[in-house]
Amino acid sequence: MTADSQRDADIRRLAEARATEPGALLPILHAIQDELGFVPESAVGIVAEVLNLSRAEIHGVVTFYHFFRTQPTGKHTLYLCRAEACQSMGARALEAHARKRLGVDFHGTTADGRFTLEPVYCLGNCACSPAVMVDETVYGRVTPERFDEIVS
């Protein structure tokens, strides 16, 4: 089996395991992204077939939600909060620092493949702003210096 056909088989397995749940599409897409790191183009057709929906419906859902990614990402995803509580504590400056330090814009992946930078609107850590989340670990009161420690 080639890598691609193995991946497609995995996608089908993940979709079929959840196909009978009510409103199964989001749980299926989460399962695919959890396992593969992103939702590959081929998933659209496979999931459409498993759920008996049109490709357009699947594509529409994948692209509607900010969280689903259609391209592979870096080893870690760094979510930087851009919302008001963080703004009040210097998030705009932190954002500028992060772009410069990582050498990428939002949705970009660093040259060494370690980090993909994503904007996020609130991590619920608003009493200890600004906040960033690396994969599933949240950091509070992130100064530019602390940011450098987190990514180094």
Next chain:
Amino acid sequence: MSTPTVKVFVPSDTTARSLGADAVAAAIAAEARKRGTPVDIVRNGSRGLYWLEPLVEVDVAGVRHAYGPVGTADVGGLFAANFLAGGKHALALGPTEKIEYLARQTRLTFARVGVIDPLSLDDYRAHGGFRGLTNALKMTGEQIVAAVTDSGLRGRGGAAFPTGIKWKTVLGAPSDQKYVVCNADEGDSGTFADRMIMESDPYVLIEGMTIAGLAVGATRGFVYIRCEYPQAIATMRAAIERATAAGFLGERIQGGDRGFRLEVREAAGAYICGEETSLLESLEGKRGMVRYRPPLPAIKGLFGKPTALNNVLSFASVPIVLDKGAEFYKNYGVGRSRGTVTIQLAGNVKRGGLIEVPFGPPLREILYDFGGGTASGRPIRAVQAGGPLGAYVHPSQFDIAFDYEQFAAAGAMVGHGGLVVFDDTVDMGEQARFAMEFCAVESCGKCTPCRIGAVRGVEVIDRIRSGVNETANLVLLKELCETMVVGSLCALGGMAPFPVLSVLKHFPEDLRSSTVSNDSVAVERRA
């Protein structure tokens, strides 16, 4: 002779961990081993005194003593100061319950938050858990709905609609299947109360939703949690599993003949899905496009069935109503705002955290007596109340009381209880621009005023800020705001102009004179 092992509490909630609580817990364990002093480390939730996190507590003869904020470097000194016996130390705060910030609060919904081990069913029951459910099991749906209605509880998500009346509609809607859905898509910046409930006292949400199921005749429920809250998702899933295994959920609740199944659904990063009809679309596996109303979700909700859809805090406030009675709850508060309000004090504030008090205190008391002013030490310039769709409140308005109607009369909203404080370095023109930018990023795209209006709003504000036809463009901006307010299908487009209008009213100098900062990001849109 043996001395009992001392209990040491180290919070495990997201904020405490974001400030190093895990490392502190590990350091305490290591130091205890080194000294041959056995300790029982309990990972409780957070008390919500966030400026003191990581807040370590020690049980001294049944009274919890607090130390904070504790860093790993402090651990050796704490042991040397005999903190396990409540010893004196620079970080000592005395008995936790006597800390003024906490002592001044009335914790009803948050009674157990930060006190118990979040996943311990024994802890939950020992602190009054499941008493409301036990009472509800002996009542008819009508009786439960009447109790919730009499309590005066109004939707804590932001819309403040009476919870009992909503449930009554669901109860009266005949159907073979009904649902209970919890909106845990807490997307407003400056809010974290839902997250705290889910991470620190998950069973109270389970209990509240189960009572809702009994009230309206629903046998199945979903908790829709935002994916930005991985720990809340994991804690809720674990709690549901344990509650089911212990017979508090499932086919036969507490061995009786009534059942309620509950599951967590993970959202996918769309702010609009905090809007109830959009949330339902998302749960059904679709794009989170807002639905036209009517029909109300209470009549035709999830999969077209009658659905009791409420916020986390609304459900979490129900168990105490059923435990202590509607009168008990209703006796707190002012006017038509009954019970307690959970204020989340955030942003540039010295003492940020969770403040649960009866409705009624003036905003000033929250900002200064609790909050202590800004973290930066500079004057407060503005406070955004009620999330990204809420107005910026000017210091001249700080005497308004925390009450749905008083806030509304001042052109502001309580919303989900979030307050974001800004000091005098803030550029309010930038904040106005951001309100439109955020709306453009998060619009579902169904209605034109929101989808196009928000993009045009950013453009017009940029023109004003660059000094292009300022006067004419200010008129245009006001008209655009009016179009969005009256013409949008839901609260996103309908309320995104509120922060902009508040800047126009209270901080017009910032909108007119400034230059556009170079680092402001172009509006990004998803295909």
